Amino acid sequence: MTTPQTKNARKICEQILINQKLSNVKLGILRSENAVADRLLARGLELTKAYEELHRKLCHYPGALQAFLEVVLTTGAFWSLEDIAEARKARGELNHINQQIGRLATEVAHLLTQRDQLHNTSGFRDDTYFHVCDLIKGAGKNNSEFVNRVQERFEQLPAQFSLKYWPTLSDVMLELSSDAKSAIQEASDRLTDVATSALRPSRADFFKTFFVAIKEKSGRPIGPLPSGLILTDNTLASLVNCALDLDDESLVDAAYVKGVRQRERQASQQ
Known part of the structure; x- marks a missing residue:
C-alpha cells in the first residue's frame, strides 16, 4: 500500500x-x-x-x-559492467605493453653495444649520441622548463665527471627493459x-x-x-x-x- x-x-x-x-x-x-x-x-x-x-x-x-x-x-x-570490462582490458594491455618494452629495450641495448663496437673498430664514426647527458639534453630541448632552469647547470656535469662515472646508453636501455619486465601492477x-x-x-x-x-x-x-x-x-x-x-x-x-x-x-x- x-x-x-x-x-x-x-x-x-x-x-x-x-x-x-x-x-x-x-x-x-x-x-x-x-x-x-x-x-x-x-x-x-x-x-x-x-x-x-x-x-x-x-x-x-x-x-x-x-x-x-x-x-x-x-x-x-x-563503473557499469562495460566500464569494468574496459578496466580489465586495460590491465591486460598494460601488462602486454610492459612485456613489449622489456623485449624491445633489450634489443635496442644490444644494437647500441654493436654500434659502439663499430665506432671503435671499423674506422667509421657518426654523430649519434654517445654520452647519456647528451641524450638527456637532446630529449629536453623542447621542454622550456628544462632549457630555462636545468640545462645550464646540467651541462656542467659531464665536464666535472668523466665517462667512467656515467652509465652507457646500453646500460640505460637494459635498466629500462628490466624495469618493464619486473613491473608489478596495482x-x-x-x-x-x-x-x-x-x-x-x-x-x-x-x-x-x-x-x-x-x-x-x-x-x-x-x-x-x-x-x-x-x-x-x-x-x-x-x-x-x-x-x-x-x-x-x-x-x-x-x-x-x-x-x-x-x-x-x-x-x-x-
Missing part, C-alpha cells in the same frame, strides 16, 4: 536526482551521470520502497540522502582494485564496487553518510537494477545481493 510518506520519500529522492541533472546540464558536465539519473527517474515506481528506506534512514543526517544518491549516480556512470584507487579483483567478471563486481563507494563516503563527521549504514538486500537490488538499466533477463534479486554480501564478509575474515 502506498502511503503519503512513501510518496513523499520518492518525490524527495527524485527531486534530488532532477536537481543534480539540471546542475550538470548547466555546467555541461557528467553526461554519463545524467544518463543514470534518467534511468532512475524512468523506473521510479520500481524504486518506491528503496526510496522510502533511504529517506527513513538518512533524512536525519544533513546532506546524507543527496550524498547517497550521488554515489549511485557516480558508480552507475563510471590499481591506482580502491574502486578500480575492487572492481577488477575477481578472477571471473560478473555483476557482483559492480556490487562490490558500490559497497566500497558507500563505505568511502561513510563515517561522520568526515563522511556525509552515517557510519554503519546498512540497507536491505531488496533496496540494493532495486537501485542497481535501475541504475544499470538491467532488463528482465538480467535483473538481480535480494537473494543475489545477500550472496554477494556473504562472500564479501567471508573474504574479509580470511
